[in-house]
Amino acid sequence: MVDCRASSGPADPRFFTRVGPFDASVLAETAGAELRPPRQGSFPQDGYTGIAPLQVARARDVSFLDNRRYAPLLEHTQAGLVIVAPAFADKVPEHSAALVTTTPYLAWSRIARLFHPRQIGKGGVHPSAVVDPSAVVDPTAEVGPFVVVGPDVQVGAGCIIGSHSVLDHGVQLGADCRIGSMVTLSHALVGDRVTILPGARIGQEGFGFAVGPEGFESVPQLGCVIIEHDVEIGANSTIDRGSVNDTVIGAGSRLDNLVQIGHNAQLGRCCIVVSQAGISGSTVLEDYVTVAAQAGLIGHIRIGAKARIGAQCGVMSDVESGADVIGSPAMPFREFFRNVAVLRKLAKKASGSAKGDSDKV
Amino acid sequence: MVDCRASSGPADPRFFTRVGPFDASVLAETAGAELRPPRQGSFPQDGYTGIAPLQVARARDVSFLDNRRYAPLLEHTQAGLVIVAPAFADKVPEHSAALVTTTPYLAWSRIARLFHPRQIGKGGVHPSAVVDPSAVVDPTAEVGPFVVVGPDVQVGAGCIIGSHSVLDHGVQLGADCRIGSMVTLSHALVGDRVTILPGARIGQEGFGFAVGPEGFESVPQLGCVIIEHDVEIGANSTIDRGSVNDTVIGAGSRLDNLVQIGHNAQLGRCCIVVSQAGISGSTVLEDYVTVAAQAGLIGHIRIGAKARIGAQCGVMSDVESGADVIGSPAMPFREFFRNVAVLRKLAKKASGSAKGDSDKV
């Protein structure tokens, strides 16, 4: 029987491989951070062996503090080395060394990656995969069990294609892409270093139909999906191909799980779209736009660069560059929270006077 | 290396097959539109070769204007033939012929389909598919790699079943259905010409449980899913089977991606449910209801015919036929936008007077 509470803590060796140990100086260099030795005691003789959160880390572990909310944990940590922002450097316990940096989360990320390098594909096509003879799969690429690779598909060097995934007729993948299990890709041109998590649907026909005399008639969807370099796409997300233009996900963008991208939508560079958000057809996001969870954008609008769309926001018109909007319909953050406060006050007053009235009766 | 911006424009020949060329008269007949020759020059001698959006179309391309928003593009188009509504007929450039119709989007759809006919299955069962001997698969149907067809399943003429899809015990498909990759169908009776995009989940047990003395107890879900003729269902959408009655999707209805339909829900004819909307158990939509993106309907309510539920709307009670509602909780469109305006005004006033007060201090 499985003890279902039996994870052995971070980086459980049943699931993650680990390399190391590493000396403090190597870690400081990896992190690009300033190394401060422990005020009491010294560095561990044989280096640090792994990473752990503050509350469970031990003398040979590296830990970090990024979120002010968890600052109380810092005081009691047993971690041998803690990555912190300058403001917290003095709060690190005496027995711990510190890596001080203005970007502690980035430093943490790089040190975690040092201990746990990214999986590298073994290369080769699983015998159960169905690969069309006209497809060109780089010999360094790994193609998993039950994968279907259609005619004229190209798969670049170092790609890993998870089991059961489908690369339909003509799909092109650049180098070093990681495609999870059960992903479908059709009508798509994909750049380098793109990650797609399991179950994402990319390139299916968009939601387009005309009203005919006897019901709806599907409008042919004749565009593609362009996924630029370094994009990551979450599990079970859906990106429809364009109807006449292409649907484009700009370089470096990050899409979370269960995100919907409608046909002809265009995302610029380094956009962020959080879980369960939806972007309707032909809407354009300029660079560095953030769309928070469960937000929805109607079609045919433009969101300016670096704008931030709040969670559950309903955007019905263009948003200016750099704007912060929230609410449904969308309005500036400040206005939204002012409205909330004013309504609460008015409602209290109304209910107070109503109560007063009834008291008089 | 893939040039990840390398789509060659609409109907990229790597992904789409094309037939033609076609003469203007054939196109006019297909579109059911009035043909007006170019005011300057003549029709291309060998007919039109394809379709393209206004900004990239050339002399042998057909283009269209449907959305007023894009009207400025009409003046500069190089398209040889443009489909337009009567109001825009005079704005078509001198060198372009025009197809004038009150339904330009429908005309566009039909002409695009003429150049790019729907894929027809090759028929036959892929050798990797697992088909139960008791299943009846029409010889003209095409069954893709790694498909699982269970006992007593029926698959009609001309169906195309995408790779990895599962037709569980007893499922019936009518004629000419298009089932994408990785679709699961169980406890389902499906009509003719039904399209289901990749990853849709149809017929799994609904979300039903009773509170027992030691936790929740699952209530057996003993209904089916009925998908009537000409329905289309989006990618990764979920339609639960009924608990005692059936879940029904009425003829001609269109469901977008990531839509949730709860057990026993009943949709009438030609309903539209846009992406990420959810319809809870036992709720009834009469014919021609539209539910916009991310809207949510609670269970056990009735939405009258031709009602329109706005984006992100939260519907907690019945909606009358023909009503337009939005907001959470749902209210008439007019009331919603009036409320928004009034609250904004009150909040400005309150903040103005607050500011006035503080100025006095």
Added chain:
Amino acid sequence: MVDCRASSGPADPRFFTRVGPFDASVLAETAGAELRPPRQGSFPQDGYTGIAPLQVARARDVSFLDNRRYAPLLEHTQAGLVIVAPAFADKVPEHSAALVTTTPYLAWSRIARLFHPRQIGKGGVHPSAVVDPSAVVDPTAEVGPFVVVGPDVQVGAGCIIGSHSVLDHGVQLGADCRIGSMVTLSHALVGDRVTILPGARIGQEGFGFAVGPEGFESVPQLGCVIIEHDVEIGANSTIDRGSVNDTVIGAGSRLDNLVQIGHNAQLGRCCIVVSQAGISGSTVLEDYVTVAAQAGLIGHIRIGAKARIGAQCGVMSDVESGADVIGSPAMPFREFFRNVAVLRKLAKKASGSAKGDSDKV
């Protein structure tokens, strides 16, 4: 051709197996209910044969009334036996026997299960499945076609693994789990009697990245997913593994379709998360929390035991135990509906006086 309206009513024999018949006394014992014979006539001589809803049930069917909304159907039902709460016992028709209980839905559930017992796996591994030699699959477990079982995986007794599902490196399943088709499980430890519906994605990397000098850098996600005993997870839902801590779904919890659970989130015992709701990273739900459909919770907050989060609610801060909240941002139910009422009144007044003004002109 399929008659797409051809379901033969509840528990269609094409899809469901049925056992029985059962005597009224057996049913009463199963239900834990008080049996009242028909006031006119007698029990059917050979027992009851199945279940059906009030409006279609016949003399040998068992039916039930749970929702007050459907009470008018009781009077005209032909059902031979009806499960009802004490308040409705007198409304049961003369020709029908009654099973009277304070928990009619639970009683119904158990009687339905008696007629339609849960499917039991046949055991054995389908020859098309790819099972790593180091995996330990209990001989009583059933592994479907095209399943992939990775190294060091453990599958407990009585499990049923649906076709195409993937159990990645190191995954452990307890006894009697039901895994639907096309489920992906990685970095996961799963208890006993866990049900996962088709297309759910469990254990993929969470949405974590740091801002580096040249774009976003993915932060290694080094935690697991812990699914405790008796959990059920809906179709196409997504549960990301932890970043450093584990993502935990507490014993007996029920997640509906298209639900998103972010990395490090922790759900207590018997939580309910309804369709399309999302819980962001590191948020904690104590025991017996209910999150209604399309609600969204930001990260790093705590929801107290037995709190209820309403549909479409946007929760931005901690919620106290036992609280009922709704709205975006979340507020107590009472306050939300008071605000709605007050705003409506103010808006009517404003529009009335505006109308009054214009009348004067």
